[in-house]
Amino acid sequence: MKKIKDHLFWKAKHAGFKARSIYKLIEIDEKHRLIKKDQKIIELGAHPGSWTKLITEKIGSGGALYSFDLSPLEMNLPPQATYYQEDIYNFDFGSLIIENGRFDLLLSDLAPKTTGIKWVDQEASYNLTYKAALLAQKTLKNNASALIKTFQGPRTNEIVDFLKICFKKVIIIKPISSRKESFEMFLLALTLNSKKINLTE
Ligand SMILES: C[S@@+](CC[C@H](N)C(=O)[O-])C[C@H]1O[C@@H](n2cnc3c(N)ncnc32)[C@H](O)[C@@H]1O
DSSP: OOOOOOHHHHHHHHTTOSOTTHHHHHHHHHHHOOOOTTOEEEEESOTTOHHHHHHHHHHOTTSEEEEEESSOOSSOOOTTEEEEESOTTTSOHHHHHHHHOOEEEEEEOOOOOOOSOHHHHHHHHHHHHHHHHHHHHHHEEEEEEEEEEEEOOTTHHHHHHHHHHHEEEEEEEOOTTSOTTOOEEEEEEEEEOTTTOOOOO
């Protein structure tokens, strides 16, 4: 489905960002203060790179960012960022933790290629969201948090319930900057209680 380039698309482009999705992260981060200097962060769904640009600026040279996407990034990366052009279903996150330790924050803007058929898109998004939720539980430090994009669907509550077991608080966010017709929303899972659950994938 071809997306219309609205005023936020052009605003993002003029500000040097590759995608309008940057405004959703700015909006959520301004309210919840998630991204901080020197943090070690995992980013899922990074192409073309607008979130990546903002995150690397905010963590500064003392932080570390590990970004993932099926597609190549469309920007030059600063030294504190590493990009993996990988399918998150196949990547060995266990080895990433062994090499780098656990993470302070997981940010997921993962989205399937949409077909326009609502239930197909919802199911594909459900699978990506569930994978991101599992990865948050697996890769984050105790007390760390995750922000995960999803398409609202009949099974969204299953993931919210799972996150509520692993994290102290879960907030459902529908950003003002999301397209009006979009059924996307973000699940903000705050303060991992890593002792509470330990699932293996
Ligand atoms: C909304 S876009 C991300 C936009 C990006 N956050 C930005 O601001 O520039 C969603 C991304 O999820 C990626 N994606 C979907 N399924 C994936 C998978 N299995 N593994 C890795 N990336 C995936 C897509 O390739 C797509 O680039």
